[in-house]
Amino acid sequence: MALHPELLRILCCPACKGDLEVLGAEEGLHCASCGVVYPIRDEIPVMLVDEAVPYSAWEKGEREVSR
Template identity: 50%
Template sequence: MIDKELLEILACPSCKADVVLDEPSARIVCTACGLRYPIRDGIPVMLIDEAEQGPPPRKL
């Protein structure tokens, strides 16, 4: 769905933290603030206005 190399260079536009791919929901999720960015036609939409607030990230 999303190229691994692209995912490695993307960062959350809100807090600048790393992001991970959530394939089942077709979203890119911030590991720090939990914002969830949609993927449309295979393109990540990394706009804060398009993001949804997800559950807080779990602490490991």
């Protein structure tokens, strides 16, 4: 099941309120302004700033924030 288009239309970056771009096969939502990706887990966008993965790490295959 894909993310509902209406949900994608209203979501924005919780940090800067900027637009988000869907990555891959709905694996994450990228905020170009902040340079982070909010992961999508079990078809649910995780829109928590603390869970955002830097885009450079995301491109390397890292899908979770290392603590």
